[in-house]
Every structure is written in C-alpha cells, then in structure tokens.
Amino acid sequence: MNKKTIITLIVCALAATGVAAQEERPELVFEPAVWDFGSVREADGPVRHTFTGVNRGDRPLVILDVTTTCGCTVPRFSKRPVLPGDRTEITVSYDPTNRPGAFDKELWIYSSDRKRIATLTIRGEVVPRAKSVEELYPVDAGGGLRLNTTLCAFTYIYPGVRMQSSVGYVNTSDRTVSLELRPDPAIRSGLLRIDAPERIAPGARGAINISYLVPADTPRYGTLRDALELFVDGRSRGTTIVVHGIGADNPSDIPEEKAPRSEVSTNVVKFGPVKHGGPRPSQSLTxxxxxxxxLIVRAVECGEGLSTPLEPGLAVPPGGSARIEVRLDPSADGYGARSSFLLLVTNDPLRPMRRIRATAVIEE
Known part of the structure; x- marks a missing residue:
C-alpha cells in the first residue's frame, strides 16, 4: 500500500468519525430562548410562557427532564420523540407570590442520554400586592394593638457598641390605648434599653425601639436574653417580646497578625444509651x-442535664489544644431521646461562638 493510499484512508476515517460525532449531538434550538415577562403583578397570580424548540440535529431526541433551582418556576413538556426538523413546546409557569422585585431564572433541558442540550431563561419584575394589616402585623397583642414580630434576635453584641432593633406596631382600634412593657425578672440582662410610647392613638403606626449597650469597661460575654410582657390598657394576653444576642469581643479590636482561630474536634457529642438511674457518663472533645x-475562652454555657468543668479564662496558645470534658446527668429529665448543648464563646474574631450538640437515649 503506497503512501497516497494510506493518507486517503486516514482522511476518510477522520471524516467518518466527524460525521458520527455530529450524529451523536442532536440540537434542540429555541428562538427565542429568553423571555422577559416585564412587570408582573403579584396579585394576578402565576404567569406562563410557551417556548418553541426545533430539533436541528440528524436523529430523533427525547426530552428527559427540565430542571430549575426554584420551586416558583414549573415547566410542562412532552416526552414524545422529536424528529429532525420537528418542533416541541415547553410551557414555563412562574408564581410571583411573596417574591417582590426582579427575578431571573434558568431552566436546563436534558435529553434521554442525560446530556444538557438547551437552556431557557425567564425574567421580569414582580410588583408586590398591597398586604393587609393582619399580614403586616400578624401578632394580636389585644385591645386592637398588633405587632409585626415578638422576636428581636441580635447576632453578636460588642462592648461599647450600641446594638439597635425594633418591633413595629399598629393600633387597629378606634380609640387610644395605653401600652406597658413589663420585664420578666427571671429573664433579664440588665443591659436592655426600651423606647416605647405610653399611649397610642387610633390608627397610629410606629416602633418599639430596643437596644443593648454593654459597657466598654465591663464586658459581658455569652448569652444576653430579656423578655418583655405587653400590657394593653392594663391587660395582658400573654404576648411577650423576646430579645437575645451573644456578647463577644469586637473583631475590629483584634489585629489579623494576632488573631486566634478556634476549631473543635466534633460538633456533636454522642452519649448513646444511658440508664436513667445510673452514674453520670462523660465524653470529651478537643x-x-x-x-x-x-485563644481565650470567654464564656461557657450548658443546656439542661449537661455540665463541664471548663471555666472562662482558659487560654490556648497558637498551635495548642485543650481537652474539654462534658458530663451528662441522666436523671435530669424523663426517658427517651434527649438533646442538649454546650456553648463556647472565645475571642476568635471570625467565629466567636461554638455550639456543640449533645445527644443521648435515656433508658430505665
């Protein structure tokens, strides 16, 4: 076989391989593949658009699945084979309920050989509907007074830095009501400041302003928690505003070149089966x-039935570690599955708080 013949055979083989590769790559083309709904009124409910695709490949294809990352976007499509040159439709529905603002969603189309063969996009802007007073202020505090929440959750509270939040209110009655916030003496940090009106006119809206300020010269570490019971016209319906946060060092006060980093050997301490009347078992972590x-331990807190000899003030040098013993009192509660926690607050500026779960099964 001469050289010219060999070259001819190689060229033919490569050409055949190219044709086969093209035959293995069916093409489903949508024009357009992007649809802009424009302004969508939330009050009008779901909107729909039908995309039309053409099989521009050389063999039939089957749409196996159309996926999206949001449950608000629902596709409808046929799994019947699409012959070369034929068309198929995919109808996409978007639900704007509780999704105000701009949206931009992709849908990925997969063939029966599990390859992504096309991408569709829908976008638009949801115009929110007018919400009722009951939706905006879901908490009924009695006497016509409603609140938008009963929880003020601060993250970290730093010494010398005032942290502020608020609870919104509206008086839905046709008369002026009086408001009193009574602190629960059993759940009181002594650091909470409240700014609230004593009387609220009919139809008036406003905010109960809440703040924490930990003195810079006397830092408080660990959980800060307060509870305020609402009395409207001298009566309470049991509505309580709960405020909490974690006292920690201000990360801006710790230079990067001197910053510690905390790591724990486990996030879950498992005691397994434990006899209710038996001895107190212990586990350890590092x-x-x-x-x-x-690394300085600032605060140590234990949930019900859990204890540890670890105390605030422990210092762990760079590269060092400390063993922490955790003890369980099986008689502290009833029988069955039990879950508690160990909370550590350190001077780690990136992650001051570590919450370790403790689990056990209390048996007779």
Missing part, C-alpha cells in the same frame, strides 16, 4: 487554636 494569638 478545642484547638490554629491561629496566631492566644
């Missing part, structure tokens, strides 16, 4: 410092 400065 607290490590992978940073550049001393």
């Amino acid at each position: 607290l490590s410092n992978t940073g550049r400065g001393d």
Whole structure:
C-alpha cells in the first residue's frame, strides 16, 4: 500500500468519525430562548410562557427532564420523540407570590442520554400586592394593638457598641390605648434599653425601639436574653417580646497578625444509651487554636442535664489544644431521646461562638 493510499484512508476515517460525532449531538434550538415577562403583578397570580424548540440535529431526541433551582418556576413538556426538523413546546409557569422585585431564572433541558442540550431563561419584575394589616402585623397583642414580630434576635453584641432593633406596631382600634412593657425578672440582662410610647392613638403606626449597650469597661460575654410582657390598657394576653444576642469581643479590636482561630474536634457529642438511674457518663472533645494569638475562652454555657468543668479564662496558645470534658446527668429529665448543648464563646474574631450538640437515649 503506497503512501497516497494510506493518507486517503486516514482522511476518510477522520471524516467518518466527524460525521458520527455530529450524529451523536442532536440540537434542540429555541428562538427565542429568553423571555422577559416585564412587570408582573403579584396579585394576578402565576404567569406562563410557551417556548418553541426545533430539533436541528440528524436523529430523533427525547426530552428527559427540565430542571430549575426554584420551586416558583414549573415547566410542562412532552416526552414524545422529536424528529429532525420537528418542533416541541415547553410551557414555563412562574408564581410571583411573596417574591417582590426582579427575578431571573434558568431552566436546563436534558435529553434521554442525560446530556444538557438547551437552556431557557425567564425574567421580569414582580410588583408586590398591597398586604393587609393582619399580614403586616400578624401578632394580636389585644385591645386592637398588633405587632409585626415578638422576636428581636441580635447576632453578636460588642462592648461599647450600641446594638439597635425594633418591633413595629399598629393600633387597629378606634380609640387610644395605653401600652406597658413589663420585664420578666427571671429573664433579664440588665443591659436592655426600651423606647416605647405610653399611649397610642387610633390608627397610629410606629416602633418599639430596643437596644443593648454593654459597657466598654465591663464586658459581658455569652448569652444576653430579656423578655418583655405587653400590657394593653392594663391587660395582658400573654404576648411577650423576646430579645437575645451573644456578647463577644469586637473583631475590629483584634489585629489579623494576632488573631486566634478556634476549631473543635466534633460538633456533636454522642452519649448513646444511658440508664436513667445510673452514674453520670462523660465524653470529651478537643478545642484547638490554629491561629496566631492566644485563644481565650470567654464564656461557657450548658443546656439542661449537661455540665463541664471548663471555666472562662482558659487560654490556648497558637498551635495548642485543650481537652474539654462534658458530663451528662441522666436523671435530669424523663426517658427517651434527649438533646442538649454546650456553648463556647472565645475571642476568635471570625467565629466567636461554638455550639456543640449533645445527644443521648435515656433508658430505665
């Protein structure tokens, strides 16, 4: 076989391979593949658009699935084979309920050989509907007074930095009501400040302003929690505003070159089956410092039935570690599955709080 013949055979083989590769790649083309709904009124409910695609490949294809990352977007399509040159439709529905503002959603189309063969996009802007007073202020505090929430959850509270939040209110009655907030003496940090009106006119809306301020010279670490019971016209319906946060060091006060880093060996301590009247079992975990400065334990808190000899003030040098013993009192509660926690607050500026779960099954 001469050289010219060999070259001819190679060229033919490559051409055949190229044809086969093209035959293995069916094409489903949508024009357009993007649909802009424009302004969508939330009050009008779901909107729909039908995309039309053409099989421009050389063999039939079957749409196996159309996926999206949001349950608000629902596609409808046929799994019947689409012959070369034929058309198929995919109808996409978008539900704007409780989704105000702009949206931009992609849908991925997969063939029966599990390859993504096309992408569709829908977009638009949801115009929110007018919400009722009951939706905006779902908490009925009695006497016509309604609140938008009963929880003020701060993240971290730093010494010398005032942290502020608020609870919105509206008086839906046709008369002026009086408002009193009574702190629960059993759940009181002594650091909470409240700014609230004593009297609220009919139809008036406003906010109960709530703030924490930890003195810079006397830091408080760990959980800060307060509870305020509402009395409207001298009567209570049991509505209580709960405020809480975690006292920690201000990360801006810790230079990066001296910052510690905390790591724990486990996030769940498992005691397994434990006899209710038996001895108190113990487990241990390791607290490590992978940073550049001393890691200092600022606060230690235990949930019901759990204890530890670890105390605030423990310092772990860079590269060092400390063993923490955790003890369980099986008689502290009833029988069955039990879950508690160990909370550690350190001077780690990136992750001051570590919450470790503790589980057990209490048996007779």
